[in-house]
Amino acid sequence: MSMSRRGGPTRRALLAGGAALAGTAALGVGPARAGFGPPLHGLSVFRELNLPPDYTHLAYVNPDAPRGGTLSRIASTWAFNQNPSTFNTLNTLVQRGDAPAALDIIHDSLMRRALDEPDAVYGLLAESVAVSDDGRAYRFKLRQGTHFHDGSALTAHDVAFTLETLKAKGHAFIRQAIRRMDSAQAEDDAHVVVRFAPEASRSLPQMVAILPIVSRTYYETRDFEAASLEKPLGCGPYKVGDFEAGRFIEYTRAEDYWGRDLAINRGQNNFDVIRYEFFRDRDVAFEAFKSGDYRLREEFTSRVWATGYDFPAVADGKVRRETLPDERPSGAQGWFINIRRQKFADPRVREALILAFDFEWSNKTLFYGLYQRTASYFQNSDMMASGAPSPDELALLEPFRGKVAEEVFGEPYLPPVSDGSGRDRRLQRAAAKLLNEAGYRVKDGKRLTPTGEVFRIEFLDDDPIFDRVVQPYIQRLKALGIDARSRTVDAAQFRKRLNDFDFDLTVQRFAMPATPGEEVRTYWTSDNADVVGSRNLSGIKDPVIDALTQTLISAANRAEQVVAARALDRVLRAGRYWVPHWYKPEHTLAYWDIYSHSGRKPKYGLGLNRTWWYDADKAQRIGLSG
Numbered sequence: 001m002s003m004s005r006r007g008g009p010t011r012r013a014l015l016a017g018g019a020a021l022a023g024t025a026a027l028g029v030g031p032a033r034a035g036f037g038p039p040l041h042g043l044s045v046f047r048e049l050n051l052p053p054d055y056t057h058l059a060y061v062n063p064d065a066p067r068g069g070t071l072s073r074i075a076s077t078w079a080f081n082q083n084p085s086t087f088n089t090l091n092t093l094v095q096r097g098d099a100p101a102a103l104d105i106i107h108d109s110l111m112r113r114a115l116d117e118p119d120a121v122y123g124l125l126a127e128s129v130a131v132s133d134d135g136r137a138y139r140f141k142l143r144q145g146t147h148f149h150d151g152s153a154l155t156a157h158d159v160a161f162t163l164e165t166l167k168a169k170g171h172a173f174i175r176q177a178i179r180r181m182d183s184a185q186a187e188d189d190a191h192v193v194v195r196f197a198p199e200a201s202r203s204l205p206q207m208v209a210i211l212p213i214v215s216r217t218y219y220e221t222r223d224f225e226a227a228s229l230e231k232p233l234g235c236g237p238y239k240v241g242d243f244e245a246g247r248f249i250e251y252t253r254a255e256d257y258w259g260r261d262l263a264i265n266r267g268q269n270n271f272d273v274i275r276y277e278f279f280r281d282r283d284v285a286f287e288a289f290k291s292g293d294y295r296l297r298e299e300f301t302s303r304v305w306a307t308g309y310d311f312p313a314v315a316d317g318k319v320r321r322e323t324l325p326d327e328r329p330s331g332a333q334g335w336f337i338n339i340r341r342q343k344f345a346d347p348r349v350r351e352a353l354i355l356a357f358d359f360e361w362s363n364k365t366l367f368y369g370l371y372q373r374t375a376s377y378f379q380n381s382d383m384m385a386s387g388a389p390s391p392d393e394l395a396l397l398e399p400f401r402g403k404v405a406e407e408v409f410g411e412p413y414l415p416p417v418s419d420g421s422g423r424d425r426r427l428q429r430a431a432a433k434l435l436n437e438a439g440y441r442v443k444d445g446k447r448l449t450p451t452g453e454v455f456r457i458e459f460l461d462d463d464p465i466f467d468r469v470v471q472p473y474i475q476r477l478k479a480l481g482i483d484a485r486s487r488t489v490d491a492a493q494f495r496k497r498l499n500d501f502d503f504d505l506t507v508q509r510f511a512m513p514a515t516p517g518e519e520v521r522t523y524w525t526s527d528n529a530d531v532v533g534s535r536n537l538s539g540i541k542d543p544v545i546d547a548l549t550q551t552l553i554s555a556a557n558r559a560e561q562v563v564a565a566r567a568l569d570r571v572l573r574a575g576r577y578w579v580p581h582w583y584k585p586e587h588t589l590a591y592w593d594i595y596s597h598s599g600r601k602p603k604y605g606l607g608l609n610r611t612w613w614y615d616a617d618k619a620q621r622i623g624l625s626g
Contacts (some may be wrong), residue, residue, distance in 0.1 A: 023558075036139055039128035044120040045203045045515050046558050051114065051122065060116050061267030061611050062598040065543065067253075069614020070273040071595070074285055075101030076606075080171045085280050085462065085491040086246040086258045089227035095171050095499070095533050097227030098492055100249045100608060101276055106234030107148075107212030110159065112217050112264050115602030118514035121206050122264050123212060125154065127339050129205075137195045138205050139187075145259050148215050148235045156186035161216035163194065165207060169225050172499075172533030174211065177518045180296060181208055201553035203517025212236075229508035244539035250275045270613035272408075280491065282465040284424075289590070292624075295592035296608070301465065305588050306368035313592070317621045323586050327603045332523075332582040333509035335577055337457065340501055340529075340539040343449055347405075348438040351578035353457075353505075354415055355431035361422035364493060366468060371582035375414050375521075376510055377572050383565035385412040386474040387571070396551060396567040399623065400544045405574040413573040415580050432480055438586050445482030459486040461502040462494035476578045497531040505579070506538060515603055517553050523550050524572060545571055576622035594619040 033039075041053040050059070057063040074082035076103040078091050094106055103549050111121035111129070123129070126140040146154040148548030163184035168176050168463075180200035186192050192516060199428055201443060218233045231240040237259070241252035251274045277294045279285035289297050290311050299305045309567055313319040337344050337353065340439060342351060359373050360408055376384040388410060407413060419425040439450035446456040457477065459470050472485050477484035489497070497503055526541040528534040548568040555561035587606055596615040601607070619625060 007101040008288075012184065015575070027330065033130060034074070036130035036132050036137075039130045039141065040115075040493050041128055042120055043129060043206055043209065045206065045517070047088050048117065048558075049120050049421070050117055051120075053212055055242070055396060056263050057266040058264070058268075058602075059113055060598060060600040060602040060607065062613070063267040065267045065270045065546050065598075066172075066616070067270050067613070068272050069594070069619075070275055071271045071294040071609065071612065072124065072277065072294040072296060073613070074277055074279065074289075076300070077101070079104060081495075083491050083495060086278050087249070088229070088245055088249045088492065090229055090232055090240060090243075091225075091227060093166060093170050093174065093228075094225045096225060100243070100496055102159075102251065102274065103240075103249075104212050104605065105251055105274070105609065106216065106232065106236045106240060106280055108146075108234075108236045108259060109212055111206070111209040113210060115605035115607055118604065119203060119206055119517070121209050124259065124262070124264055125159070126209070129209070129241075136192055136198065138209075139191060139193045140209075142190050142192070143259075144190075145204075145258055146235070146241070148218075149239055149254055149256070150233060151213065151256075152217060153189070154213065154215070154235050154542040154564040155189040156192035157189065158216045159192045159213055160184040160186040161219075162213045165212060165214075165219070166226055172531050173519070173522055173535060176528055176531055176534065177520050178204065178208055178211075178286065180204060182519070183303075184208075184211070199332070199550070201518040201521075202555070203253040203515060203553065207518055222589070237265070238274065240302055241273065242339055246278060248275060248277050251624065268607075268610040271609070271616075273508045274609055280463075282463060292592060295594060296589070298606075299588045302367040302370040303468075306370065309590065316622075318593060318624075320591055322589045324589065324601050326585050326587050328380070328605070329378055329383065329512040329514060330374065330585065331510050331512040332379070332578065333374060333507070334581040334584060335579040336537040337505055337576075338501060338503055338537065339577065341504065343455060346438040347576045348434040349440060352431040352434040352438075352480070353428045354478070354576060354579050356480060357415075357473050358418045358422055358424060358427070358476065359415065359421070359582065360418045360420040362450075362469060362472070363590045364420055365422070365583065366472075368549040371584050373415055373417075374444070374583050375573070376412075377571050378565055379583055380516070380523070381512065383512075383516070383562055385566040385569040387411065389567070389570065390563065392563045393567045393570070396548065396564060397570070400547075400571075404544050406462070408570045408574050412570045423476075428476065430477060442481040445481060454483050455481070456483040457485070458504045458505075459484070460497060460506045461486065462491050462492065464488050465542065467505065493585065497535070501537070501539065504574075506537065507581075508535075509581075510535060516561070520553065524577075538571075540575065542571070542575070542579055543573075591623055592624060594624050 021034055042049045078084055079098050082101045084101055085100035087098050087100040089099050092099035108125050110126040112124045113122045116426055125146050127143045128141050131137045133590040148154055162226040167178050180197040182195040182197050184194045193262035216235050237257050238251035239254050241250035252271050337350050363371050378384045416427055418427055440455055449455050522535045524536055524540045525546050529541050531541045552564040553566055594613050597612045
């Protein structure tokens with residue numbers, strides 16, 4: 001799962017579902033082993049594989065794409081401990097430090113996602129996988145000839161070491177997501193068996209299968225958890241090349257890459273060099289793009305998209321703008337409210353904060369009307385709740401009547417719609433009324449908590465460009481008597497404060513997978529609320545949400561999962577755990593016209609690094625080299 005903070009970074013075993021996977025004998029690639037079903041070339045939660053065992057390439061790539069040139073860009077997605085603004089370590093799989101975006105490109109995994117399918121993964125390091133008869137064990141067979149960049153063989157022992165180490169010492173997101181993986185054991189050099197707990201989600205095997213694999217021998221002499229700028233040993237299509245901590249990093253093609261000619265890789269990994277530039281200020285980053293210091297950016301600032309692309313290179317046709325559909329679930333972006341803090345414990349207080357944010361004014365005045373309001377944790381998908389609950393939803397919700405807000409059994413909560421003036425008194429009055437009812441009354445012009453302290457709110461961020469959004473919001477909060485302010489800190493401090501839950505409100509976006517699985521537990525379940533580095537930023541601890549999450553990720557089929565997601569969405573929205581932001585169902589890209597792509601964007605991703613290529617003819621036409 002990838003995560004981004006402005007709308008830009010990401011994965012998905014079991015119960016009775018393993019047996020269903022084992023039943024996909026038509027997809028087998030060899031004879032079955034005792035106790036296991038037939039070997040499979042791919043996995044999908046609900047047996048939805050589009051590609052046959054003898055497929056030649058993914059549908060959305062150009063299988064004959066040329067190779068060469070450099071892709072230079074800034075980050076738009078990231079994962080684990082990666083930071084889009086700076087970096088001080090080249091160890092991306094642990095909690096410590098800030099790693100550069102895309103560092104995982106130096107590692108391969110057992111299998112790889114097909115981004116035009118909801119959750120399907122196909123063999124990469126693994127030639128095949130077989131599922132045990134009870135659905136609780138997956139036996140991966142590695143391909144012959146797999147090796148690390150130093151030429152050492154990559155074996156099942158490396159896979160087992162990696163998975164067990166990540167479970168014990170990996171980044172909090174990884175540890176929490178795979179903690180229902182019971183064990184990973186190498187049978188021999190070519191076979192590793194991964195076993196899962198009975199309560200593991202149906203999608204956990206896929207998540208485990210796409211985790212980066214590292215060398216056991218390499219870490220025999222190194223601290224796995226250390227923050228280090230030593231170039232790590234990988235096994236993927238790229239190596240770490242030149243870099244300057246906090247400024248840039250280059251990933252250079254591994255010429256001896258073992259998997260270059262695999263069907264899963266054909267038409268991919270086309271650039272000789274992928275270079276990321278790092279800027280602490282977004283306006284400075286845009287000026288650098290205009291000057292050609294880097295050549296591609298995904299634009300997340302509506303003001304810049306609407307007004308900034310009037311420089312000569314655009315007029316001359318050297319810089320191209322392109323809008324591509326984003327059909328992924330938009331997920332949740334907003335100011336997450338830290339309910340670990342007593343001042344935010346009352347949901348009426350949190351709803352007052354929602355009422356005080358004037359999205360309509362912001363969209364009209366600041367965003368040039370480019371966005372739509374987010375209401376749901378499953379926005380832009382069929383898993384978003386709407387209208388009255390269906391009979392199937394009610395069947396899931398009725399056992400919790402009396403334990404959840406009554407509104408859960410009616411229309412789901414929607415953020416208010418203002419008059420767009422920026423001073424909608426109706427909403428201000430409604431917010432003040434809720435605060436008063438919660439015991440947060442005004443004295444001498446200041447809003448006080450029930451214990452008599454001044455009600456103070458701090459918005460934490462690491463990018464000053466967001467001030468233009470938060471400052472008008474702060475003024476509306478001040479009109480309610482709230483002592484609101486914003487604080488911008490450096491990227492390292494920001495990450496530490498988020499990891500330690502040392503904030504009042506902060507902006508994040510979590511893009512939901514098309515098939516929600518084990519990873520969504522980390523967003524809102526009780527056992528993740530107090531884990532350092534958890535994505536449960538709000539600190540939600542609700543047994544109803546825990547139970548519905550288990551129902552969601554254990555669903556026997558996609559229809560059941562949709563129903564469970566809608567029921568869960570109603571309960572989450574009733575909690576008022578965040579001030580919802582906005583989304584747009586499209587990618588807005590700007591790039592110097594030296595790149596090409598197949599024109600078949602995958603439904604569940606962009607694939608910039610892997611599927612685009614350097615176009616020498618275009619570069620020559622506009623007078624640029626790669």
